[in-house]
Amino acid sequence: MKKGLTLVAVSVSFLINMVLWNVSNARANEGQPLFRGIHPVVNSCHRLLGGIVDGRWLNQEEMAKLLNGEEIYKFYSQTKEIGEARGSKAKKEVYISGEQGYFLNFGLLLPEEAFGISAEWNPLPRVPRVYTNQLDLASFLPLVKSLLDREDRNVDGLYVKEALTVDLEGDGQLETIIVSTNIRDKDIEAISKERSILASGFFSSVVLFRNGASDAFFLADDSKLVSYYSVPFVSDVDGDGIMEVYIVKTSLIAIPTFGFALMDEQILKVEGNQIKMMLRMFTNRT
Numbered sequence: 567m568k569k570g571l572t573l574v575a576v577s578v579s580f581l582i583n584m585v586l587w588n589v590s591n592a593r594a595n596e597g598q599p600l601f602r603g604i605h606p607v608v609n610s611c612h613r614l615l616g617g618i619v620d621g622r623w624l625n626q627e628e629m630a631k632l633l634n635g636e637e638i639y640k641f642y643s644q645t646k647e648i649g650e651a652r653g654s655k656a657k658k659e660v661y662i663s664g665e666q667g668y669f670l671n672f673g674l675l676l677p678e679e680a681f682g683i684s685a686e687w688n689p690l691p692r693v694p695r696v697y698t699n700q701l702d703l704a705s706f707l708p709l710v711k712s713l714l715d716r717e718d719r720n721v722d723g724l725y726v727k728e729a730l731t732v733d734l735e736g737d738g739q740l741e742t743i744i745v746s747t748n749i750r751d752k753d754i755e756a757i758s759k760e761r762s763i764l765a766s767g768f769f770s771s772v773v774l775f776r777n778g779a780s781d782a783f784f785l786a787d788d789s790k791l792v793s794y795y796s797v798p799f800v801s802d803v804d805g806d807g808i809m810e811v812y813i814v815k816t817s818l819i820a821i822p823t824f825g826f827a828l829m830d831e832q833i834l835k836v837e838g839n840q841i842k843m844m845l846r847m848f849t850n851r852t
């Protein structure tokens with residue numbers, strides 16, 4: 567997240583909608599957990615996202631009950647390990663929206679965009695290349711535009727906000743993840759101040775470009791609600807060697823002045839170019 571956004575971003579960064587994508591083909595050992603035990607995952611705000619238990623994804627509520635405060639978490643930026651800390655038991659929070667979440671105390675401050683996982687495997691088996699240079703980011707724009715063209719859609723003022731490349735499944739072909747929107751910092755500020763604004767014409771999306779297949783498709787896109795996406799991390803949260811994509815959706819409407827709101831969790835999976843809604847992240851749970 568860029569510096570200019572910090573003030574606003576702090577007030578909205580809890581309005582998250584977690585989407586974890588598991589981009590994979592069927593696993594050879596499907597149904598057989600690779601790692602036994604409890605493996606919670608937290609974001610940089612010390613909030614529980616859920617986690618893996620005996621190879622299965624549990625949501626935050628299910629996971630909260632299993633934590634005993636003895637778990638050791640390793641923290642990662644998008645590209646490297648940055649520290650280690652013991653996490654407390656999960657403390658339930660009720661947000662201003664009426665929804666619930668779980669907070670863990672680590673006794674340390676974490677940088678934005680970090681994530682933590684209590685796991686013995688390396689969640690970054692392949693290190694993403696994260697693009698920050700404006701020219702590099704702009705070079706991904708034609709890809710998003712061609713995808714919109716294909717669907718006969720036109721978005722004014724589109725730009726690329728985040729982009730990274732990584733080989734998600736380790737087949738030697740790089741995938742590219744592109745976050746694009748036409749929402750500018752000034753829009754975020756204006757909408758945050760005057761929540762009654764019924765803004766229209768805004769668009770935000772996350773595109774996955776499978777370089778090997780030379781095909782691109784939307785992992786997420788939204789032109790109805792005023793919200794924007796970000797991809798704080800891509801990592802292997804279940805230790806199967808295939809990296810999942812974590813997508814945060816931040817709503818700009820109905821931002822509470824105080825307190826937090828946590829939006830519904832959606833768990834989806836990509837298979838080839840098909841996007842499937844799943845109850846849980848991993849196929850052995852459906």
Ligand SMILES: [Ca+2]
Binds near residue numbers: 734740741
């Ligand atoms: Ca690949």
Ligand SMILES: [Ca+2]
Binds near residue numbers: 804807808809810
């Ligand atoms: Ca994985």
